Amino acid sequence: MLRTAAAVVAGKTARAIARRRGGGSAFPGLVAERIDPGILRHALADVRGGIVVVSGTNGKTTTTKMLVALLRAHGRSVFTNPTGSNFTRGVLSEMLPQLPVSGRLRSDLAVVELDEAHAMRFIAEVPPTHSLLLNVARDQLDRFAEIDHTADLLARLGAASTEGVVANADDPFISRAAGAVDVPVRWFGLDASIADRLPELTEHDARFDDEPTTYEPGPGDARLRPRDERAFDVVFDDVVVGPVTLQQRGLAAMINATAATTTARLLLGDAFDAATAAEALAAVRPPFGRGEVVMVDGQPLELVLVKNPAGFGVALSTYGTTPVATMVAINDNDADGRDVSWLYDVSFASLRERGVALTSGVRAYDMALRLHYDDVHTDRVVPDLDEALDALLAAHPDEPKRIFCTYTAMMALRRTLAARHGLDRFGEETPA
Amino acid sequence: MSTTERYEPAGTSKGTITLVHLYPREMSIYGDRGNTHALAGRIRRHGYTAEVVLHDPGSDFRRDAHLFTGGGGQDSGQARVEADLAAIGPTLKSLAEDGVPMLMICGMYQLFGNSFHTVGGQVLPGLGILDVTTRGNDKRMIGPVCLETELGRVVGYENHSGSTVLGSGQEPFGRVLAGHGNNGEDGTEGARRLNVIGSYLHGPLLPANPMVSDALIAVAAERATGRPFEPAELDDPLATQARERQVRRLVGTR
Numbered sequence: 001m002l003r004t005a006a007a008v009v010a011g012k013t014a015r016a017i018a019r020r021r022g023g024g025s026a027f028p029g030l031v032a033e034r035i036d037p038g039i040l041r042h043a044l045a046d047v048r049g050g051i052v053v054v055s056g057t058n059g060k061t062t063t064t065k066m067l068v069a070l071l072r073a074h075g076r077s078v079f080t081n082p083t084g085s086n087f088t089r090g091v092l093s094e095m096l097p098q099l100p101v102s103g104r105l106r107s108d109l110a111v112v113e114l115d116e117a118h119a120m121r122f123i124a125e126v127p128p129t130h131s132l133l134l135n136v137a138r139d140q141l142d143r144f145a146e147i148d149h150t151a152d153l154l155a156r157l158g159a160a161s162t163e164g165v166v167a168n169a170d171d172p173f174i175s176r177a178a179g180a181v182d183v184p185v186r187w188f189g190l191d192a193s194i195a196d197r198l199p200e201l202t203e204h205d206a207r208f209d210d211e212p213t214t215y216e217p218g219p220g221d222a223r224l225r226p227r228d229e230r231a232f233d234v235v236f237d238d239v240v241v242g243p244v245t246l247q248q249r250g251l252a253a254m255i256n257a258t259a260a261t262t263t264a265r266l267l268l269g270d271a272f273d274a275a276t277a278a279e280a281l282a283a284v285r286p287p288f289g290r291g292e293v294v295m296v297d298g299q300p301l302e303l304v305l306v307k308n309p310a311g312f313g314v315a316l317s318t319y320g321t322t323p324v325a326t327m328v329a330i331n332d333n334d335a336d337g338r339d340v341s342w343l344y345d346v347s348f349a350s351l352r353e354r355g356v357a358l359t360s361g362v363r364a365y366d367m368a369l370r371l372h373y374d375d376v377h378t379d380r381v382v383p384d385l386d387e388a389l390d391a392l393l394a395a396h397p398d399e400p401k402r403i404f405c406t407y408t409a410m411m412a413l414r415r416t417l418a419a420r421h422g423l424d425r426f427g428e429e430t431p432a
Numbered sequence: 433m434s435t436t437e438r439y440e441p442a443g444t445s446k447g448t449i450t451l452v453h454l455y456p457r458e459m460s461i462y463g464d465r466g467n468t469h470a471l472a473g474r475i476r477r478h479g480y481t482a483e484v485v486l487h488d489p490g491s492d493f494r495r496d497a498h499l500f501t502g503g504g505g506q507d508s509g510q511a512r513v514e515a516d517l518a519a520i521g522p523t524l525k526s527l528a529e530d531g532v533p534m535l536m537i538c539g540m541y542q543l544f545g546n547s548f549h550t551v552g553g554q555v556l557p558g559l560g561i562l563d564v565t566t567r568g569n570d571k572r573m574i575g576p577v578c579l580e581t582e583l584g585r586v587v588g589y590e591n592h593s594g595s596t597v598l599g600s601g602q603e604p605f606g607r608v609l610a611g612h613g614n615n616g617e618d619g620t621e622g623a624r625r626l627n628v629i630g631s632y633l634h635g636p637l638l639p640a641n642p643m644v645s646d647a648l649i650a651v652a653a654e655r656a657t658g659r660p661f662e663p664a665e666l667d668d669p670l671a672t673q674a675r676e677r678q679v680r681r682l683v684g685t686r
């Protein structure tokens with residue numbers, strides 16, 4: 001397999017150069033792929049414990065991180081793509097440094113997060129053994145055009161999985177998709193005791209007359225049962241994982257943990273240990289921008305990534321209970337989604353009482369205007385992100401702060417915070 | 433079941449304007465509900481009461497309404513409103529002929545035209561309120577848009593695969609300064625006849641372009657009260673900034 005070796009070497013070289021120039025990209029993967037188009041398939045050929053694709057609109061990054069942590073805590077070696085690089089060449093680029101010239105990865109398992117479109121490219125190369133289907137919501141419709149289309153892509157991912165599918169029982173799109181596959185399906189969802197909180201997690205689609213799903217969990221299925229605002233159990237028919245308290249707040253993170261635990265148990269079988277799992281989940285640090293808290297001048301500053309109506313709605317209901325000084329930063333670059341129409345599918349009424357300190361980003365005025373139509377007052381509109389950050393810190397020095405931001409706005413803010421406040425650098429890639 | 437909400441002005445109401453949003457659940461993708469939200473808010477700020485009716489398929493049709501809005505949908509959404517739209521179509525058409533203001537975006541704009549020709553060769557009849565014909569297309573026309581209209585420059589965001597052609601006497605809603613418009617070729621965007629505006633612009637269209645809201649509200653207010661529209665003096669610094677910044681980004685300062 002000289003060709004594979006050449007591809008691996010060329011890719012590694014490209015990666016080293018790309019790194020030196022500051023920041024990885026899809027480029028090294030592209031270089032390797034040009035020399036050996038089958039490189040991804042070869043690389044995963046010796047991964048015997050499972051090739052898992054995590055997909056869905058919201059929560060991919062958090063869930064992938066949790067699943068990897070659960071598997072590693074059980075002593076498995078796991079290859080995964082870096083946070084947020086949810087595209088095929090990003091997977092390959094990340095693989096390169098770990099690839100021996102044989103071109104075959106030496107890991108027990110591979111867990112990759114892929115957006116719906118890139119999951120299709122991946123399965124064309126490599127049939128996953130398992131897929132984890134999280135949810136379907138409107139997201140960057142300028143790219144995928146229709147939610148029905150997104151649902152169809154996830155159904156195809158489920159159908160391409162050779163050994164098993166883990167699926168969200170509470171999402172009508174997902175349950176339709178997973179209901180049609182031939183391999184065994186494990187379901188995760190909310191416990192009946194909190195079924196009334198479902199609207200916080202899913203965007204009900206009026207075009208289908210779905211009754212709230214009532215399903216009887218079977219062996220290997222898990223339900224999320226919160227104990228209080230922070231602690232919860234993941235309940236199987238024979239085992240309870242918990243109580244778990246995550247570092248990340250909110251119901252969405254809890255359901256992601258439930259999804260990851262269900263998948264880990266399916267992959268690990270008898271080796272799955274509830275105490276190990278609970279411990280691993282508690283240790284997972286929130287991924288970049290998913291409720292990440294940084295301390296600035298002795299006060300917590302929370303960065304919350306928002307990218308679609310369901311996600312923004314969940315974020316507002318998660319954080320709305322503890323009002324703080326708030327900034328909203330909206331960019332409309334490709335990675336953010338160029339269409340900002342979706343802001344009108346979010347209700348901002350929960351911000352009315354306290355108001356918003358600043359709006360920022362390329363579409364700062366559009367955001368302030370959106371808030372105005374919900375009778376939410378905005379103190380200042382400052383399109384420049386650094387200026388806005390300074391203004392927020394200056395106007396609210398002695399209290400906790402929160403910034404809701406789109407992807408590229410978050411990247412820019414995070415960079416500034418890193419430079420000025422000694423925060424860790426981060427090496428993440430822009431989604432394709 | 434349709435739902436009705438009322439929005440009262442701060443002082444004494446100058447009258448009640450009834451606004452019907454057609455199929456908000458099935459045909460309101462890409463924030464099109466924002467148009468109704470913007471109209472209701474602005475009606476209230478002008479000192480009138482806004483009665484907003486969210487019209488669902490199969491429910492009673494408010495033929496006494498003074499203003500109508502509709503949005504874009506997916507194929508499955510269109511299929512779910514077909515029967516109801518066929519039933520209320522003749523009434524909608526006579527209301528339009530009578531001068532009732534209407535704003536129809538994307539999918540509903542297409543349905544207000546003469547017909548829609550699918551990629552597969554099927555011909556679906558429209559309501560014939562606007563003299564436009566739409567053909568399905570493999571290529572989607574997506575991106576930010578800036579138009580020159582008789583109401584001034586208008587910004588929005590288009591996302592459609594249908595390619596629309598105007599009939600010979602049909603006025604467009606605007607001329608494309610940036611973006612694709614009706615078909616990406618003839619420089620027209622949308623259609624306007626009497627007080628009916630059809631357009632591909634999401635964004636949604638109205639919040640950043642309040643002059644379009646006011647044109648629709650002015651007609652609706654007269655119909656509702658029998659008196660000339662009595663606007664309040666509204667200041668729109670945010671809308672003006674949002675719009676002008678987009679204009680500058682898309683067409684520069686020319």
Ligand SMILES: [Zn+2]
Nearest residue numbers: 504538591592
């Ligand atoms: Zn559209």
